Amino acid sequence: MKRLCLLLIVLFVSGHAVGESFRIGDIRVEGLQRISEGNVFSFIPVEVGDQLTPAIGRSTIRDLYRTGFFSDIQLARENDTLVITVQERPAIASVTITGNRQIKNDDLMPALAGIGIAEGEIFDQLSLDRVSQELVRQYFGRGYYGVDVDTRISELARNRVGLSIIIDEGDQARIRHLNVVGNESFSEDELREDFESHTTRGLFFWRGRNQYTSEKLSGDLEALRSFYLDRGFIDFAIESTQVSISPDKQDIFITANIREGEVFTVSDVVLTGELILAESTLRQLIMVQDGGRFSRSDIEQSVDNISAILANIGYAFANVNPVPRIDRDTNEVEINFSIDPGQRVYVRRIEFQGNTQTKDEVLRREMRQFEGGWFSQAALDRSRLRIQRLGFFENVNVETNPVDGTEDQIDIVISVEEQPSGSFQVGLGYSQIQGLIASISVEQDNFLGSGRRVGFSVSRSRILTQASLNYTNPFYTDDGVSRGFFLRYTEFDQGRANISSFSTSQAAAGVNYGFPITELSFLRFGASAQRVDINLPAVFVPEDPEDPDSNIVVRVPADRPLGISLDEDQDGFLSSSERRVTTFRFDTTFSRDNRNHFLNPTRGSLNRLTAEIAVPGSSREFYKLSYRGRKYWPIGRRMAFSLRGDVSYGDAYDSYDSDLGLEAVEPVRLAGNCQLDEIVTIDQGLPFYEHFFGGGVSDIRGFDDNSLGPKDQFCRSVGGDFKVVFGTELAFPIPFVEASGTRLAWFVDVGNVFRDVDTFDSDLLRASTGISLTWQAPIGPIIINLATPLRERDGDDTQALQFTFGQVF
Incomplete structure (x- = not known):
């Protein structure tokens, strides 16, 4: 209202300043600072040579006010010159917002810029007032009824102002x-x-x-x-x-x-319109039944089911309209599903956009919707998921565009936003069993835009040194058969890993082929050659555990895998011996994976069965079988319950049988409180370097890595041929954390390792429970477990806190 009154006063005064008509001989503008005269001339409805009347003078003032650039405008006459005197509105030099915790600056600044409150814009008091009112409204909607918004204007040099918006949010109601x-x-x-x-x-x-x-x-x-x-x-x-x-x-x-009203039941379900499919087929998709209680969610689900099956056979724009006919006298309702399938459409063209590095063929081979075929929503959804799972793109959007001039054709546009698919990493990690982990890796999952994976990595820790080179072509053939090669060298200190008092040096090379069976199932075959050098270090064996200087003579055959040979020249020191093992193995894996998320799934399952065999000609001939299963159920919108099971078994099929016992002494226990489930003195079944081990941050949590299962005479874990692990988890959201790669879960783990199947004893199973935090951090996955044993035996190596972080190769 003040602004309107001011405008009327200005118009009145200005009207008297140019109360007489005259022909304009010249136009002069005074008071300009930032705006040029040319801009002003483009805004006014007169020019040199025109006749200026009081009506045209008022129109000139109105037009200049409408630009929003001026706070005061006056017209005057000097002889035949029209003089326009203006006062420019100040420019906004800065905008600062303080006190806002609930609404961040990154959200506020773009909104303010949209209404002209931004650096460099012309200041308008009304716009600032609207900002204050809108902020109060936003906070009221969030329950902050005690919010106070104060706006302050600071005048600066050169006709500029600084704006400060000070927010006192108060407490949320x-x-x-x-x-x-x-x-x-x-x-x-x-x-x-x-x-x-x-x-x-x-x-x-x-x-x-x-x-x-x-x-x-x-x-x-x-x-x-x-x-x-x-x-x-x-x-x-x-x-x-x-x-x-x-x-x-x-x-x-x-x-x-x-x-509430009355309860209604369904008296009849009717299908009308152009059904396309057999009525019996459509009725199987309807969730409501005659005589059942009315349910809106069941009706909506029925509509979705019918629409989906029609969309999968080309009717992309089918309309299924449920029409209830209510009889309030009998409290019954008849539901008529009226079906209008529309025109059946097929795909004319599939176009890819945004893939500046990735070749079109890499995306096209993931498509399950084909050009020239009938449109299928299921095939299109599956195509989008397959492209997303490549890992090359941050976003994948799908659009269906009708073709102009036709009613039965559409074009599909797949828009992708590429993200880096290669990495060069030099990093550090830490785990309780490995200590400090230093690593360097070069990975390219989309080599030269071809979709092929090439990688090289080197890592070193207290117990493990490893170098590897791998190459995989996921589409070695057009049918989706993959082929890969790998080279690997590893040095592993078993003693520091709680496994046994020896170390290994391993070199391996192999090739594998993968065959897709269905969209969810995959079969893989591999062959590899491996050479392992087993190094047995010198040790003392004390006769009296309390007197480390009381050494005894121990003789063990040097050709035994865990044997320790005596060096007669070293006065009681036991020398190291070395054994070389060569293994040629074939393996196959069948997997079926329909989880809805790779890292933190909430729905679906994973089943993986692996078999491998060391073929004749190897130093030891054996086979191994393992099964891994995962099942997930959502609970509400943000929680999930899961079950997991891992079963592994192996055995030798050669005649090798080695005594692991000490010849000269009775078995001794170096740890006085160690209660052994079973003392293993014979290396039979799997060779000792292929045994399964239990315990650790990602296994049976709460127990030290590789510490469970059979022991030798010195209370060291030697693993076994049979391993079972079962567990359950309840995953729930972390407060104030929205990242999809982070989760918190309560778990229960049960399992152990046994010498073989015949020695399985449920009384020897260990169990633990606790809380696990998983975070996909930039440096690699971080896992923190806080666990307590539910079932343990004296001498078990337990750990209340277990953690690992960084990329572990």
């Missing part, structure tokens, strides 16, 4: 009472079970559930409506909702008044 009035068929606890709003603070992990927001309340009211409509209450209504706030603006009181 909490729900003190939440009542539902009018419910007769269900208790208030049942109705509020799916509410996000609660009156109690709750556990730490859900501590914000009693904080009020309008969006949360709207969602809860919709959940209440769905609850009744899914249980047959067609006439259910929320008649009113009252939200009141305490005088101190800290407590919210919510009351929802409802009317």
Whole structure:
């Protein structure tokens, strides 16, 4: 209103300044600082030679005001010259926002720029006032009713201003009472079970559930409506909702008044329109049944099912409309699914955009929707998922565009946003069993845009030194057969890994082929050659565990894998011996994976069965079988329950049999509190360097790495031929963390390692429980376990805290 009055006054005064008409001989503009005269001339409706009248003078002032550049405009006449005197609005030199925690600057600044509040823009007080009002409204919607927004303007040199927006958010109002009035068929606890709003603070992990927001309340009211409509209450209504706030603006009181109505059952289900498919086929997709209780969610699911199956056979724009016919005299409803399939369409062209490095053929071979074929939504969805899982793209978007001039053709546009698919990493990691891990790796998953993977890595830790080179062509043939090669060299100190008192040096090379069976199933075959040098170090064996200087003579055949030979020239020191093992092996793996996420799945399962055999001609001839299973069930929207099982078994099929015992002495235990489940003195079945081991941060948590299972005479774990591990997890969200690569889970692990199947004893199973944190950090995966044993035996090496971080090769 003030601005309107000022404009009228200016127009009145200006009108008198040019009250007489005259022909303009010249135009002069005074008061300009940033805006050029040429811009002003382009804004006004007159030019030199025109006749200026009072009406045209007022129009000139209005046009200049509408530009928003000027706060004051005056017209005057000097002889035949029109003089335009202006006062420019100040420019915004800076905008600062302080005190905002709930709404970040990154969200506020673009919104302010959209209404002209940004550096370099012309300052408008009305726009700043609107900003204050909108901020208050936004905070009210989030439950901050005590918010205060103060705007300050600082005048600067050269007709500039600095804007400061100071926000005092206050505390978020909490729900003190939440009542539902009018419910007769269900208790208030049942109705509020799916509410996000609660009156109690709750556990730490859900501590914000009693904080009020309008969006949360709207969602809860919709959940209440769905609850009744899914249980047959067609006439259910929320008649009113009252939200009141305490005088101190800290407590919210919510009351929802409802009317339940009567329960309706389904009298009949009718299918009309152009069915396309057999009626019996369509009825199998309908979730509501004659005589059953009416359910809106079942009807919506039925519509989705029918639409999906029609879209999969080319009817991309099918319309399925459920029409209820309600009989309130009998409390029954007839549901008519009216089907209009529309025109059947096929795909004319598939176009890829955004793949500047990746070749088109890499994306096209992942497509399950083909050009010239009938459109299939399922095939298109699967194509998008396959492209996303390549790992080459940050985003994958799919558009279907009708072809102009036709009703039965569409074009598909796949837009991708490429991300780096190669890496050069020099990093450090740490794990309790390996200590400090130094690594360097060069990986390229999309070599020269071909989709082929090439990698080289070197890592070194306290127990492991490894170098590897690998190459994989995922589409060695057009049918999706993959082929890969690898070279690997490893030095492994078994003693420092809690396995045994020897170390190994291993060199291996191999080739593998993979064959897709279905979209979810894969079969892999591999062959490799491996040479292992086993190094047995010199040790002391004390006769008296309390007197380390009391050495005894121990004789063990030098050709035994765990044997220790005596060097007669070293006065009681036992010398090292070396054994070389050569293995030629074939392996095959069948896997089926339909998990919805690779890192932190919440739905689906993984089943993987692996078999490998060391063929005749190897130093030892053996076979190994292993199964890994994972099953996930979602609980609500952000939790998941899972079961896991790992079973491994191996045995030799040659006649090798080696005594691991000491010839000269009785078995001695170097750890006085070690309670052995079983002392292994014979190396039979799998060779000792192929044994399975149990315990560790990713195995049976709460027990030291590789510490479970059979022991030798010195209480050292030697592993076994049979291993079983079962577990369960309940994964739940971490407060204030939205990253998909992070999760917190409560777990229970059960398992152990046994000499063979015949020695399995459920009484010897170990068990643990605890909390596990997994975080996909930039340096690599971080795993932290806080565990406590549920079943243990004296002498077990337990660890309450286990962790590992960094990339471990």
